[in-house]
Amino acid sequence: MAKIIAGIGASHVPAIGAAIDNGKTEEPYWKRVFAGFEKSQAWMRELKPDVAIIVYNDHATAFSVEMIPTFALGCAAEFPPADEGWGPRPVPVVEGHPALASHIAQSVILDEFDLTICNKMEVDHGMTVPMNLLFGKVDKNSHWPCPVVPLAVNVVMYPPPTGHRCYMLGRAIRKAVESYPHDLRVVIFGTGGLSHQISGPRAGLINSKWDKNFLDNLSKDPKKLMKIPHVDYMREAGAEGIEMVMWLVMRGALDDKVDEVYRFYTVPASNTAVGHIILQNKKYGAAKKAATKSTRPAVKHKRAAARVKVDRKRS
Numbered sequence: 001m002a003k004i005i006a007g008i009g010a011s012h013v014p015a016i017g018a019a020i021d022n023g024k025t026e027e028p029y030w031k032r033v034f035a036g037f038e039k040s041q042a043w044m045r046e047l048k049p050d051v052a053i054i055v056y057n058d059h060a061t062a063f064s065v066e067m068i069p070t071f072a073l074g075c076a077a078e079f080p081p082a083d084e085g086w087g088p089r090p091v092p093v094v095e096g097h098p099a100l101a102s103h104i105a106q107s108v109i110l111d112e113f114d115l116t117i118c119n120k121m122e123v124d125h126g127m128t129v130p131m132n133l134l135f136g137k138v139d140k141n142s143h144w145p146c147p148v149v150p151l152a153v154n155v156v157m158y159p160p161p162t163g164h165r166c167y168m169l170g171r172a173i174r175k176a177v178e179s180y181p182h183d184l185r186v187v188i189f190g191t192g193g194l195s196h197q198i199s200g201p202r203a204g205l206i207n208s209k210w211d212k213n214f215l216d217n218l219s220k221d222p223k224k225l226m227k228i229p230h231v232d233y234m235r236e237a238g239a240e241g242i243e244m245v246m247w248l249v250m251r252g253a254l255d256d257k258v259d260e261v262y263r264f265y266t267v268p269a270s271n272t273a274v275g276h277i278i279l280q281n282k283k284y285g286a287a288k289k290a291a292t293k294s295t296r297p298a299v300k301h302k303r304a305a306a307r308v309k310v311d312r313k314r315s
């Protein structure tokens, strides 16, 4: 049986991708941002998931404003990086997992979430930037460490889905994964945000208090976040802050109570607040003590690590 082990929240600021691609990660401005993901990359190398489900939004690359699915699931065998105006990013083609994706589509649609099925799709920085942040820089001619099932969510044109809908979709995805008959250790990403607004009179808006409160509730009391209306995201976190609803798909796919393994928050990157969190289902425990010294209380490692070893033997 497949199982979701952990959830990852990460901003997907396009300038982060440009900094990686143009060799600027050691510059002081960017070093501050990338340093916050070093522990996460060590954690991910240790965890070695079999598949990642990545919840992200397309930025008018795969979908134009002529056609905007609310939820679109990538069922293809591969997803090439999109040309976002200056050529595709120099990252590997993202390998898909058509068997798991098709299973999720069937289970979730029969659970009354009407996904759009994409058998051909390019992916933009919304997906590849968080992959770099968690997997590190990967040579264009090499391979990402694991296949990916992409789930694109409309947060670019009104009306986006509600936080409640996103959370419940996460629940349905979890049910789908747990009914997949083959052993897979799955992680799920929620990407985007945190507070930012890229145009208009409030361009440059960042609300750290709101962001940190969102992260606190995501960890401890996610059901509180389900009730936040769109207008609150727009007012408190800026026009593009609505991307944060995608983190609720990730959170809905996890247990009610989770261990917060790691958290990182910094401002700004470009004109955006960068947020990052790693949440792990308690029964799978922390993969390793290393790389998990959190700013928040972390899991008791010894017994949890032992359980992981047992789980791995079984799977």
Ligand SMILES: [Fe+2]
Binding pocket: 012, 057, 059, 126, 192, 193, 243
């Ligand atoms: Fe975005």
